[in-house]
Amino acid sequence: MFSFVVNRFVQSVLVMLTVGLIAFAMFRFVGDPINNLVGQDTTAEQRAELRESLGLNDPFYVQYARFAVNAAQGQFGQSYFHRRPVSELLVERLPATLELSLVAAVLALVLGVPAGVYTALHRRGVLSQIIMTASLFGVSIPTFLIGIILILIFGVMLQILPTFGRGEVIDLGWWTTGMATPSGLKSLILPALTLALFQLTLIMRLVRAEMLEVLRTDFVKFARARGLRTRSIHFVHALKNSLVPVITITGLQLGSLIAFAIITETVFQWPGMGLLFIQAVIEVDIPVMAAYLVVIGFVFVLINLIVDILYFVVDPRLRVDRGAAGGH
Amino acid sequence: MAREEIGKSEAAPASSLETGYERLGFWARIADNDVTYSFLRSPLVMAAAGITVTFILAAVFAPLVAPFDPFDPTQISLWDGKLPPAWVQGSNPAYFLGTDDQGRDLFSTILYGGRISLLVGFAAVFLSMALGIGLGVAAGYLGGWFDAFVMRLADVQLTIPGILTAILINGIARSVLPIELRDELAIYVVILAIGFSDWPQFARVTRAAALVEAEKEYIQAARVIGLRPFIIIVRHILPNVLRPALVLATIGLALAIIAEATLSFLGQGVPPTTPSLGTLIRIGNDYLFSGLWWITLFPALALVTLVLAVNLLGDWLRDALNPKLR
Numbered sequence: 001m002f003s004f005v006v007n008r009f010v011q012s013v014l015v016m017l018t019v020g021l022i023a024f025a026m027f028r029f030v031g032d033p034i035n036n037l038v039g040q041d042t043t044a045e046q047r048a049e050l051r052e053s054l055g056l057n058d059p060f061y062v063q064y065a066r067f068a069v070n071a072a073q074g075q076f077g078q079s080y081f082h083r084r085p086v087s088e089l090l091v092e093r094l095p096a097t098l099e100l101s102l103v104a105a106v107l108a109l110v111l112g113v114p115a116g117v118y119t120a121l122h123r124r125g126v127l128s129q130i131i132m133t134a135s136l137f138g139v140s141i142p143t144f145l146i147g148i149i150l151i152l153i154f155g156v157m158l159q160i161l162p163t164f165g166r167g168e169v170i171d172l173g174w175w176t177t178g179m180a181t182p183s184g185l186k187s188l189i190l191p192a193l194t195l196a197l198f199q200l201t202l203i204m205r206l207v208r209a210e211m212l213e214v215l216r217t218d219f220v221k222f223a224r225a226r227g228l229r230t231r232s233i234h235f236v237h238a239l240k241n242s243l244v245p246v247i248t249i250t251g252l253q254l255g256s257l258i259a260f261a262i263i264t265e266t267v268f269q270w271p272g273m274g275l276l277f278i279q280a281v282i283e284v285d286i287p288v289m290a291a292y293l294v295v296i297g298f299v300f301v302l303i304n305l306i307v308d309i310l311y312f313v314v315d316p317r318l319r320v321d322r323g324a325a326g327g328h
Numbered sequence: 329m330a331r332e333e334i335g336k337s338e339a340a341p342a343s344s345l346e347t348g349y350e351r352l353g354f355w356a357r358i359a360d361n362d363v364t365y366s367f368l369r370s371p372l373v374m375a376a377a378g379i380t381v382t383f384i385l386a387a388v389f390a391p392l393v394a395p396f397d398p399f400d401p402t403q404i405s406l407w408d409g410k411l412p413p414a415w416v417q418g419s420n421p422a423y424f425l426g427t428d429d430q431g432r433d434l435f436s437t438i439l440y441g442g443r444i445s446l447l448v449g450f451a452a453v454f455l456s457m458a459l460g461i462g463l464g465v466a467a468g469y470l471g472g473w474f475d476a477f478v479m480r481l482a483d484v485q486l487t488i489p490g491i492l493t494a495i496l497i498n499g500i501a502r503s504v505l506p507i508e509l510r511d512e513l514a515i516y517v518v519i520l521a522i523g524f525s526d527w528p529q530f531a532r533v534t535r536a537a538a539l540v541e542a543e544k545e546y547i548q549a550a551r552v553i554g555l556r557p558f559i560i561i562v563r564h565i566l567p568n569v570l571r572p573a574l575v576l577a578t579i580g581l582a583l584a585i586i587a588e589a590t591l592s593f594l595g596q597g598v599p600p601t602t603p604s605l606g607t608l609i610r611i612g613n614d615y616l617f618s619g620l621w622w623i624t625l626f627p628a629l630a631l632v633t634l635v636l637a638v639n640l641l642g643d644w645l646r647d648a649l650n651p652k653l654r
Contacts, residue, residue: 015484030503140636142586144593145628148613152624156616252487259492266594267613278594281499289499300487 019297023290076291097272104195116207138201147267164269210242251307376640387443394436444604455523460530468538482528493525537569578642
């Protein structure tokens, strides 16, 4: 177990260094950092001086090491566009994105798992057919279009839900939450639904496939032969055993939720990191782009690491295989 | 091809054991095929294929089919802008699906837009296929550090969703280009960005297939007679790993079309002067609250229909080519 964790950890650090290298290369070679910092009336000598004082004449690896050390401490320099420290901007925007992604993830799980179980248990049922057909649509409609359709229905036609912004937000000092006010909660509904829909179809299809697989195994047949109640077979035996891959995929999908939040946040003008990033891309605000890349890379690597370890904890077979040979 | 030659020379006396299948003509072989059989059995798949082919034909022959040319300024008049579809009051019957904000006929613009969406989709899939298959086959056959490097790279890229990679590559490429070239080259930048973001899937699948193939006797035979690795890869391994890649390519086409639409919707794709379906939806989105629903809705319907049809084809192809499910 220990060596497994260490091995994974080293891999994660290597991935982070690679992501950092890409972010640094972007920062260093796309456009001239000096031109982006000073005005037009700066003389060539002043520029050269600034270049020297910022260490831009140092060898590549020295600069990269400095970038990595700073990034590890959360320092990404100044935004070219906002003229403020990037770390400040990120901290400001982080709560909005995390709240949106977490609510979407919970929504996808709460709706997706039961729907998957139902369609697996009633394969030929009319409702199952409807759900499966709907899920195919869910996969085929791009996220931004789902958002637009929801806006069209609930914002323009019915006019019952707000379609942009976070509503009223309560500032807790280190965190801003929109989940404590009615307008904040109302504003959350449409974006969270938009973000959740794709994951929902994915989780549902996965649970369905896993359930069908497990229902075919011998131990379920055996449980039936023992005369256990159908309900207990379905939920204790079958569902429990089909949840392992669901945990893995859901964990990994949490990362892609944050990535897809870019699109959802743009559609709903949700003031999160995704909107910050897409604005940075439009304004060629390289420090923000680089910082976003590093932060997202870190989140992904962290999630991967946790999921790997969880997998190890949840599935005893892995432990037996890797533990002392001949244990069984 | 070369594999068949080897097969023939070895199996010449045994040919009488074959079912006569080899002697059938090309069309007869297609008609007798398992895949064709499963195709003809499913009306849904046939409908999906019909829709896909219709879209492709409409895209290719857009200048002949479309009643107006949305790129010709003499045919566009701002006075005709924002007209509703023909069945709504206040419309001009000449514009069946209405017009967009600049007075372009929406039906014609959708036809030309589908052209760009499909062009980007096919080109991007082709690029990621070429890249992924090339790297995957080479990694699987050569092994060693090259294999380790390519696969780690694929792993890292797979942890990040393709759309994020595409946005990043697209954003960086655009910022490197001089401003006056950005719109002109936008379509190529989008193709590159999407193509580069989707290759790891292809690399993984083909590498796995190449590993299996490399162990087979005919490859060992080819090695023994002294063929160079490059020849073995291109002429012997490549034809045998294309089948799984083909399934991925179909699903990849749907994903690429969605990716292009998403980039264009974010304002990072093709410019409004040569709109794709995504650009049209973006334009329409600005007028959603003014009640001009058709500018968004019709391009969106076209996009979803196309993607749904391609997805259905991909699902079917995956099942039809999977011998386990037969």
